[in-house]
Amino acid sequence: MLKKQEYKGKLIVVEGIDGSGKSTQIDLLFKWLQSLGKTVYFSEWNSSTLVKSTTKLGKQEKMFTPTTFSLLQATDFADRWENYILPMLKAGVIVLADRYAYTAFARDVARGVDRAWVRNLYSFAAQPDIVFYFRVPLDVAVDRILTGRSNLKYYEAGMDLGLSDNKVTSFRLFQQRIINEYEAMVNEFGLTTIDGTLPIKKQQKQMRQITRAVIKGWEGLPNPQRRVRPVQVRKSVPGKAG
Amino acid sequence: MKRPVFYGAGFPYRSFKELPGKLIVLEGTDGVGRSTQIAMLRQWLEEEGYAVSDTGLNRSPLTSPGLEAAKLGHTLSPLTMSLFYATDFADRLENLIIPALKAGFVVLSDRYFYSIIARDVVRGADPEWARKIYGFALKPDIILYLKADIATLISRIVHGRGFNYWEAGMDIRCADNLFDSFAAYQSRLMEQFEQLSKEYGFITVDANRHANDVFIDLRQQIRAVIE
Numbered sequence: 173m174l175k176k177q178e179y180k181g182k183l184i185v186v187e188g189i190d191g192s193g194k195s196t197q198i199d200l201l202f203k204w205l206q207s208l209g210k211t212v213y214f215s216e217w218n219s220s221t222l223v224k225s226t227t228k229l230g231k232q233e234k235m236f237t238p239t240t241f242s243l244l245q246a247t248d249f250a251d252r253w254e255n256y257i258l259p260m261l262k263a264g265v266i267v268l269a270d271r272y273a274y275t276a277f278a279r280d281v282a283r284g285v286d287r288a289w290v291r292n293l294y295s296f297a298a299q300p301d302i303v304f305y306f307r308v309p310l311d312v313a314v315d316r317i318l319t320g321r322s323n324l325k326y327y328e329a330g331m332d333l334g335l336s337d338n339k340v341t342s343f344r345l346f347q348q349r350i351i352n353e354y355e356a357m358v359n360e361f362g363l364t365t366i367d368g369t370l371p372i373k374k375q376q377k378q379m380r381q382i383t384r385a386v387i388k389g390w391e392g393l394p395n396p397q398r399r400v401r402p403v404q405v406r407k408s409v410p411g412k413a414g
Numbered sequence: 415m416k417r418p419v420f421y422g423a424g425f426p427y428r429s430f431k432e433l434p435g436k437l438i439v440l441e442g443t444d445g446v447g448r449s450t451q452i453a454m455l456r457q458w459l460e461e462e463g464y465a466v467s468d469t470g471l472n473r474s475p476l477t478s479p480g481l482e483a484a485k486l487g488h489t490l491s492p493l494t495m496s497l498f499y500a501t502d503f504a505d506r507l508e509n510l511i512i513p514a515l516k517a518g519f520v521v522l523s524d525r526y527f528y529s530i531i532a533r534d535v536v537r538g539a540d541p542e543w544a545r546k547i548y549g550f551a552l553k554p555d556i557i558l559y560l561k562a563d564i565a566t567l568i569s570r571i572v573h574g575r576g577f578n579y580w581e582a583g584m585d586i587r588c589a590d591n592l593f594d595s596f597a598a599y600q601s602r603l604m605e606q607f608e609q610l611s612k613e614y615g616f617i618t619v620d621a622n623r624h625a626n627d628v629f630i631d632l633r634q635q636i637r638a639v640i641e
Contacts, residue, residue: 222480222484222487222489222490222494223480223498225479225480225483226476226477226479226480226481226501229476229479229480230476235475235476235505235509236476237425237504237505237508237509238425238427239425239504239508239550240476240501240504240505240508243497243500243501243504243547244477244501246497246500247494247497247498247500247501250491250493250494250496250497251489251491251494253493254491254492254493254494255489255491283427284426284427285423285426285427286422286423286426286549288423289422289423289546289549289550292543292546292547292549293497293547295540295543296493296540296543
């Protein structure tokens, strides 16, 4: 299982299926924390440059099996953990992560790997201070994803599972399996559920309330840029999650 | 092997009936002569009429280019390296070793996941974590551990490919120079192999001897498995 978070910093994570609205929310949370003068670092799923070329090759050539897909994503995470997330937490930074180990627990198990096995893979990582899980009905999420998009990608749609020859049907079946895994994790890991069908502002208000309670009376690493001028300089920009 | 047996959950999304081939693993530290032996064994087995397939670490077409590139940089940290090698191993197991066994081949594996575990643990990985990763791995029909003294390894390295950064464990700086680091690193690996040997039931073969003598021993052990 995940390790207890005992570093100086704070770790806040958003989770949920594609189209659940989590990236929008974490971006707003990021801006708010910065406006409070906090030092914030953002990390996105599947973004390690070390592993990038291998992921690209595997996707292009459709070379992945559920096990190799799972292991490569764990490699990607390990690289970000060792080189960014861990040092930032030790330094006293608030680390915001768009997807974390739970994404692997949900997706990889939906692909058919063993539950206990994939949990062991990530057992070097810390249990976050808060995990916001964005709960949305499948239809709402699928609608958001398919609107304005011509094409679902092969692995994104779970086409490797052979659930259906139709990409949209396959995507729906795959996402439903992922939802089932997330729902089971709400109790297992104590995820904080956010109703992803509420207005954006309302969701954000809830998140800020919960976050405020976690950072109350906590100092962390001061943000020197903040004192010189109130304009925020951002190194890492939250974007669309993979 | 007939019915495949895994160390853990295996590949739950796949079903295997019978794997009529044989999986033969050669383990041992760097410079112990594994590739020489694999070449000799392959020739012998083919002469005997067995179809042979061989494989070794970092030969997966999926991960090999990326892993090679990563090894040239300086950001490949122990956990990341460990999981990258696990991906390589899984890819070869699912896409090469198992299909070959299904087709009735004798598969000669130059190292298996035991070497990866040894390297991980020497680099500070949690031994239990490292072992559990390989719950998907197939149990081999036989694991032959080639064991030689540091002096033998050094002699082979000097007369062979020369000292190398990774084989000397320079990423964890066992010493401030390649030679001393090689000796220290390989000794630490051998301690791990001793432990693994008991756990996984290796058959130890004295590799301090001439290659032909080692080969005769290996041939005898393998013959008992394939006949």
